[in-house]
Amino acid sequence: MKYYMAPMEGLTGYIYRNAYQKYFHDIDRYFTPFITNKKLDFKVKKDIDPEHNQGMEVVPQILTNQPDDFISIVNQLKQYGYDEVNLNLGCPSGTVVAKNRGAGFLAVPDELDSFLDKIFNACDCKISIKTRVGKDSPDEWENLLAIYEKYPLSELIVHPRIQKDFYKYTPRMETYQYAAEHSRHSLCFNGDIHSVGAYGRLRQTFPETEKVMLGRGILQDPGLVGELRMVEAQFAAKDTGTPVGNKKCNVVDKQTLRAFHDDICDGYKGVMSGDRNTLFKMKELWCYMSRSFTNPEKYLKKIKKTERLAEYYVIVDTLFREQEWS
Template sequence: MIFSLAPMEGITGHVFRRAHARCFGGLSRAYTPFLATPRVGRGFGRRALAELAGPVEEGVEVVPQLLTADADEFVWAAGLLARMGYREVNLNLGCPSGTVVSKGRGAGFLGRPERLEAFLLDVCGRSPLPVSVKTRLGMDDDAEYDRLLDAYCRCPLAELVVHPRVRADLYAGRPRWEAYGRTLARAPFPVAYNGDVFCTGDLDALLAAWPATRHVMLGRGLLANPALARQASGGAGLSRAELRRFHDELLEGYVAEMGGNAVGRMKEWWSYAGRSFEDPMAVRRAVRKARGLDEYAAAAGRVLDGMRLSDDPRFDGRPLLG
């Protein structure tokens, strides 16, 4: 089974994925949060370049993700990535944000299936790298997916990652597994599953329903329990010492990158990581009000050294500090 790290803008970037690989392991692949695609003739910007240190980091294969509806820009960026040694490029067809959708990108592209199919045939033909796609089922209604799946099946994709929700769902409600099953049965290329795998029981249920599953992408479940991929492969559960080490590596990485703004970044991580503890609301209270690095480090220390870890850490559907 392949376990990969979901792209999560502002959370699962290079600092997170390197620290995770060093402290926990269990993932063989990681997708970058969507990168700003450069104009044709230009290079990647500074922020994107920080994400693009190389195709393999700490033994984990990194797949860059692009968010664009411009075929020339996509092919140009894929060329830059090929020269940097990457082996695959991923297209984001799931981002639900209003500003992205209004420009016909991310999930917004799903509302124009003819145009999307032409785009994919074009970029798959011209891209020097194999092209994979991460998709939702449509904009408003999962009935839209039949047309989209037909289009995908006509394109030579390297892989299709299915997050079986529509844009209007955002991250709520149950993923529509049946659409994933149909994709597995029909697609002439590899298929991956993504969405609401929060514990090994969720994974077991997915595999019982769809035994042909070969790749599961983990997002919020892995944030709440960073040992999840390792556990799912038969390894040990989360320990306090490794969570402490992971926290310290994250903090150090974010401080090096953004100085005092690292506190905000760490609070976002705690929104999910608080679920590793028996009393997530006590974690929330402890870190929420911390201002500045010193206050933050003291608050985080009280949690990491003093609070009990949960016997069954798992995300429960909503971030703690949202």
């Protein structure tokens, strides 16, 4: 099984990736948050700079519906040594979708087909796709998959929700099943693998799964992939077939978690001006990370309110001292 870290705008940039790699180093591939501008800007350059991504396999992600922009971004990325990129066909945000980009591109399949034809003809690097299964209805999936089948994708990452779902409801597993049965591409499953139990259920239903991508599950519990690897290893050792484990076996201790947190916070402090900007990033992360602590509510509330780093550290110290990583 290969484990991928999902691209998450504002969260899984190089500062988070480096800290994660240092303490957990169990991800096979990291995907950068999406790149949209035709000319790589300062922020993107910092994120993809090989100096900032050492020892990691990183795939930059592009979000556009303009073939020329895609090709131009690919050419710039090649100068940094990248030979593979990922196309975002899943972003559900209103502003992105209104311009027929991200999951909005799925609503105009003929244009999407022509876009893919152009980029696959023009680019000599590997191209993978991360997609939702439709914009307004899962009925769109059959046609979309037929389009993807025409091109030599390096892999197809499927987040089986439609744009209208945003991140709500449960993933539409029947659409993933359809892809598993009909696609010639190497598939990667993405969506709601937030626990060992959810992973076990996926593996039980789709024992052929070879790749999974995790986003919020890792942000919430950075030890999750370590646990999933242990589950896989136990089942391989017993040779009992599909893993069905749902018992949480903590592989992270509070000390490691604290060091991980401090690295991320120091990383932001080093590149951002003022407490507020650093705190903005940390607050976003705590919306996920707090969920793995016992009784997180009152600490999260205080973290969200504070505007000074000194005060922030006192709250975090108290949380780590008074609560357990559950």
